[in-house]
Amino acid sequence: MSIKIQDLPNRAAFDVKSAQDLRTQFAKDPQQGLKAAAQQFETMFLQMVMKSMRDSVPQDGLLNSEQSRFYTGLLDQQMAQNLATSGKGVGFARLIEQQLGRTVTSPGELSAPAEAANTAGNALPLSTSDGRHLQYRTVLNNLPTSASYGAPAAAPAASNGDVPATSKDFVNRVWPHAVEASRSTGIPPQFLVAHSALESGWGKNELRRADGSSSHNLFGIKAGKNWSGQTVEATTTEYVDGKPQQVVERFRAYASYEEGFRDYANLLRGNSRYSDVIGSQDGTEFARRLQQAGYATDPMYADKLSRIINGPTLRQALIG
Known part of the structure; x- marks a missing residue:
């Protein structure tokens, strides 16, 4: 069963299957996979904004506790995801999609920038067993990392063993x-x-x-x-x-x-x-x-x- 972009607002923000679903989406439809990854970045940004706002308010009242802060954090994550995936966020997702969309073609094909990056040996450490995502690493390597999607860009080889x-x-x-x-x-x-x-x-x-x-x-x-x-x-x-x-x-x-x-x-x-x-x-x-x-x-x-x-x-x- 494939995951549709429009289904994401109804999904829990802490769902750890998201990374696998994103890889599957990229393999089947690179454009939709890019859209989901861009929305995830905007979700991260909105979470940071909401956390900063929460931190600016005193949280030592009678009704505040470790449990209440935990569930407030979960609520903020879900709200950030819903805003980003519903198209009512701050517009970062759309800008990322526009900027990186030209490097994505249909499944099984690579644009010139992507092929050049592959030749250079960039790596996307999402899974050591699933190689299908490698043809889309140019896109993901340019996106920040979150708990669910993305990965750090490839680093230079170690200089000492x-x-x-x-x-x-x-x-x-x-x-x-x-x-x-x-x-x-x-x-x-x-x-x-x-x-x-x-x-x-x-x-x-x-x-x-x-x-x-x-x-x-x-x-x-x-x-x-x-x-x-x-x-x-x-x-x-x-x-x-x-x-x-x-x-x-x-x-x-x-x-x-x-x-x-x-x-x-x-x-x-x-x-x-x-x-x-x-x-x-x-x-x-x-x-x-x-x-x-x-x-x-x-x-x-x-x-x-x-x-x-x-x-x-x-x-x-x-x-x-």
């Missing part, structure tokens, strides 16, 4: 795995990318095996007594009574980043203490709930993660 040269390179490497983890946790992939960036220093300080190869553990997940997989030992900082101490710990090791992200998602879903983290749609709340659940002992952990989520480094790496 498997160590990312830039934050953009790191994001490009882990993005498809973050998208998959997002589908199972309901957490926007950019939050998951930010969390892996905090724990690994944007990939430059990731845990490594004795031979120097990557453990593919970007989240600092320790190997408890029930872990039967491979491990690595590393010195880490733990806070005891608010004071940092250097200790040697055993951490989990994986065969790939895909496996590492999958285990991270399973950890959040399978441990009851992270129940409040699942489905988080606000970056600051996501960071705070992780810390409250005991993910790390650093008293400033939530603040550090929140700064990455809301900071310019991640935003510029995503937009490209």
Whole structure:
């Protein structure tokens, strides 16, 4: 069953199937797929505007609570989507569609700009198994990324083995795995990318095996007594009574980043203490709930993660 553009206003804004439906739409009808992607960008912009307006109003009244703010955020997401897809937004979607529409032709054909981009080797890390979207990557690489659609533009190759040269390179490497983890946790992939960036220093300080190869553990997940997989030992900082101490710990090791992200998602879903983290749609709340659940002992952990989520480094790496 195909998804029609006119059906989108009736869809939940947090529906994690949206990315797959967008790829399907591009494969069947590139023009309609572009229209949907452009509307998603306008949705993102409207959400930012509405969030800024909410933040300007005091929210510490008797009727305000964490739950009320959560559901208000969901309402704002849905309103932004409805405005963008109904044609009553601010007109960004129409401008994007006009600007990029000339690079899209019929399925199976490429315009000259798109073919040139393919020759240059641009990548669209939406899914490692679905190759049909590659012929439309020129369009999507020029659109900002959101929790549901799009992906960061291809980054330059790493200059030092498997160590990312830039934050953009790191994001490009882990993005498809973050998208998959997002589908199972309901957490926007950019939050998951930010969390892996905090724990690994944007990939430059990731845990490594004795031979120097990557453990593919970007989240600092320790190997408890029930872990039967491979491990690595590393010195880490733990806070005891608010004071940092250097200790040697055993951490989990994986065969790939895909496996590492999958285990991270399973950890959040399978441990009851992270129940409040699942489905988080606000970056600051996501960071705070992780810390409250005991993910790390650093008293400033939530603040550090929140700064990455809301900071310019991640935003510029995503937009490209």
